[in-house]
Every structure is written in structure tokens, then in C-alpha cells.
Amino acid sequence: MADANDRYQASQSTWDKIAESQEFKDLMATKRTFIVPAFIFFVLYYFALPVLVGYAPQFMSTKVLGVNLAYLFALSQFFVAWLIAGLYVRAANNFDRLAKDIVDKAEIVKGGK
């Protein structure tokens, strides 16, 4: 890389030490606790739409509130996506806090570089 020198560089053992530290393990666990269920949920919720509309069109044509189930379910996808994005941003503030501690500690050890 042409100008890699101005980026934080460290030895293999430093990276290993950070990766194996309790703080880093906590960060990864906190992230996983939110991201994995959120990802699985949105994928299942999204693919329920083509599956239901494709294989149960009669049921999805049921009239509800002047429209039908198919339209309402499709519309709900937008709001569910926004909701998950909003929840993620809130959870991510926590990730940022944990990550900042790790970064600060690493940079102090390196002498502020």
C-alpha cells in the first residue's frame, strides 16, 4: 500500500493480544447478540412475502381495511426494515463505546501514534 505508513501499525503479537483481550471479546459478543438475531429475523420476514404471495395467493388476496393482506404485508416490510435499522443504530452506540475503549488503550500503549 502506497501510504500505509501514516496508519496505525502494530506487530502480530499486539493484534493477537488485543483480539484475545476480554474487552474485545465483550465487544464481539455484544455485537453478535444484536446482529445475528436481527439478520435472521429480517431475512425470514422478507422471504415470507414472496413465499406467501407466490404459494398462497388466494389467502393473501383476503380483503383487509379496504386493501388486501398482500399489500399490507408488502407495506409492512418497509416499516420493519426502518425499525430494525433504528434499533441497530441504538445498539451500535454501545458498540462504539466498547470499541473506543479498545482503540484508546491500544493507542496509549503505542505512544499516541
Added chain:
Amino acid sequence: MSNVPLIMFLVFIAITLGITYWASKRSSGASAYFAASRQIKGWQNGIAVAGDYMSAASFLGIAGIIAFQGYDGFLYSVGWLVAYLTVLLVIAEPLRNAGKYTMADVLAYRLKPRPVRAMASLSTLTVSTFYMIAQMVGAGALVKLLLGGMVTFNQAVIGVGILMIVYVVFGGMLATTWVQIIKAILLMAGTFLLSILVMAHFGFSFSNFFAAIGHVTYHDAKGVEVVKDFLQPGLRYKPPYGPLDLISLGLALIFGTAGLPHILVRFYTVPDAKTARNSVVWAMVLIGSFYIMTTFLGFGAATIVGPDFIKTHGGTNMSAPLLANALAGPIFFAFISAIAFATILAVVAGLTISATTSFSHDFWTNVIHNGVERKPGEEVVVARISAFAVGAVAITIAILLGPTANVAFLVALAFAVAASANLPVIVLSIFWRRFNTAGAVSGLAVGLLASIGLILVSPSMMAIDPPTVTGTARHLIQAKALFPLENPGILSIPLGFIAAIVGTLLSHEPTSQHKFNELLVRSNTGLGAEKAGSH
């Protein structure tokens, strides 16, 4: 039609050229040219992502599909937003933390840089060029139609091509970003106005609107008058393969959007991962609002203009402009047309800059010259030259294909390659310690080849046309399709993942495992991430 559309096109061109001139004075140096000095604000980048992503296929295409096939068109539009959750939850932040200009930067950390960059660059160029050709052919036909025949197809293609080259060569990422921001704002404003006018037409009553959607009258292919409930599923995605095709498309969107090179490069333009995250959220607000409003555009065109009228006045793609004309006359038609034009330009500029960045940074500097610039600034010079080359190639191919060419499959192909080749290797490289160079190269190669191969034997390329269909509008192979789906994702994505996993397991590369910790820490904490530069 009067000269009003042409005048609005020229106003947009003048403004964007002004921005390009302004940006050109701030685009010296690689970080400024490729990443707008990483100083784009979160909300600005979010709007730019929306502008980069929503193509004329979204604006005119989806409105047209809904106008002709009702609910199934709306169903089609859902996945384009939901896909951003993958970008938000999995890709944007690690990419910004660990990379520099391209997705290959993330792969090159722990894998052997030359083979993975060469393959990633090939995949990026494939996605960008195919997507660009689809846009250019569409643009040529559309500009000709919108300007009422004042320009020919070839002139329109050359004009769009030259503008995109000028933006990218002189203005780099900064100019591209602002062209995308202006386009996104215009697109949102135009769509919002059109939606309000549709509701005004129905006396701001949703029950009147949906009652009209329940009884759309038109003539079918045999000339028989039919009345259809357009909110009913099944007008487009018919059994036996329709539902499966839709699921396959959904997979390509959900996994492919997060692997589109022109979207990924946008996350390098912001100062840090947190801003990248906020920009995805901004983009999701805009993209989601837009696709919800396709309800008004598409169903409005179906109920107010009617499929019969649209068919005889330019076809499906003209649904939204014709709706504007019906509701508020020729000036509004011109405004909506100018927005369609802006939409095309912003997307092709984004594609051009991602292709040139990958060529010059990944291929030229890192593959051919082992990661060393032979003289300062070489990378940017090469990028500018390759922007000319990419533009010239896209113009030439679009003209050779001509206005009637069947190019819709190229968009499906671009998403399939992104989902089957790019995404598996990015994800495995960030999350799987055992992953190695052989896995990345085989994943990229198989994902790319499987997508192209399956498209070649799909109904998009293989069908028996009646003799009335001529030239490039004819299907390439005149036989029954071997693969029944238009979207290969359902098969090509698993193949990409399997190839990456098998390739990894069949080889042994201790360094990639040793260096995993570095990538893991960098991508998750932002330690040592590229910082924003100063002007």
C-alpha cells in the same frame, strides 16, 4: 412536445458541469480523487447512496411494471430497500474500518494481494460494465423519447457517455457525489409532487384510490377488454416458476446490494465507520420513502392514464412521465423527464468511478506494480485515463446493441455477480479465520462464472422468437431455456459460497490465519482506519 424538456436537460447539465469545475480544483491527490478526501457528511453520503442506487429502472421501470402488472410490480420494489439491512448490519462499517478505496482492500489484508485483487477487480469491472451498458441502452432510448425525437439514439448515448466521462475524469468522487445528491433530491421532490397530485385527483381519499385500483380496465394482447383488480397478486409472477424467480431475485438483492462495487466505494467517502452507518440509515429513509411512493406512481398511471394509452404512447417506461402530463401538463412532464435524465447520469457516473478506482488501485498499482506507485499521483492519472476507456467501451457497446436490444437481464446479472462472487468472499474474509487465498479466488471465479453461465441459458437469453422479432431484440439462443428462472441467484449464490469454502478447505495458508486477528480488530474497532484528509 415543446422545447421545455430540452431546456430543463440543459439546465441540469449546466449545474452539474459547474459542480465538476468546482470539484476539479479539489480533486488532486488519491484520497481526494477516489474518496472525496473522506469528508462527505453522513447525511450527504446517505443522499448520494440513494442517488447512486435508484436508477432509471427504478423510477421509470418499476412505475411501469406496476402500471401494467399491478401488485406484483410493488412486490418487486420491496427488496430494493430491505437489501440495505445487509449493508447496514454486515458490510458498511467493517469495510470503512479496514479498507481504503475498494472492496479488494479488505480482502488483501490477510490474503495474497495479487491474485485476490486481480479477481476482485475482474468481478468489479464485470458488474460495473454490464450495469452501465444496461443503463446506457436504456438512456439512449429514453432520452430520445423524452425529447420527442429531437435527438437520435446514438446522439443520446454519446451525450450521456461524454457527460459521465467529464464528471469522473475532471471531478472525481467529489463531483460524482454532488451529482448524485442533486439527482436524489430532484427524484424525491418529483416523486413526492406526483404522489400528491395523484391523491388530489382522488380527492385525497385512499378509499377512492384503492377502489379505482380494484377495477382497472384495459385491452389484453388479443384485443379483448378486461377489468382486473390490480391489487391482486399473480399478474406478473405466474406459476410454475414465477414465485421461485421472485425468491431468486430477492436473494440476489439481499446479498447483492451489499456487494455492488459502486455502492461500496461510497462508504470510503465519509470520515469514519459511525458516519458510514448513519449514511446507510439516511439512504434507507430516502430509498424506502421512494419505493413506498411507487404505489402512487404506478397505480396512479394504471388508474388515471391507463395501460392502453401508455402502450400506444411510448410503452411501459413512459408511465410516470405520461402520468405527470395527465395531471399537470407539459411543463411537469418536462420536469419529470429531466429527473429521469438526471437519474441516469448520476448512476452511470457512480458506476464509472467504481470501475476506474478498481482498475487503477487494484489492478494497475497493486497487481501489476506490486503496490508501489512508480511516481506520485500515478494512480489518479491511470484512473482518469481508464475513465475515458470505460466510457468509450460503454458507448460503443450500447451503440452496437442499439435501442431495441434486450438488456434488462444485464441488471439481473450485475446483482447476481455481486451476490454470488463479491459478497461471499467479503463476508468470509471478515468472519472466517480459516478462509484463505484459494477460497477467495475460487469463490470469486465460480460466483462470476455461475452467474454468467446461468443467465446465458435462462429465458433472458434463450427463447424461440417469432420471425417478426429482428436484430438485437431477438434472443441470443433460439431454443427453449435450459434454466427456467431469469434470476440465477438461488443457484449461483450457494455455488459461490460452496466454491469459497471448498477452495479454502483444499488448501493450507498459515499466514491468512495468523493475520486474521489484525483484520478482525481493525474491522470491528476502527483502530488504524483511514482518516479524513484536509483539502
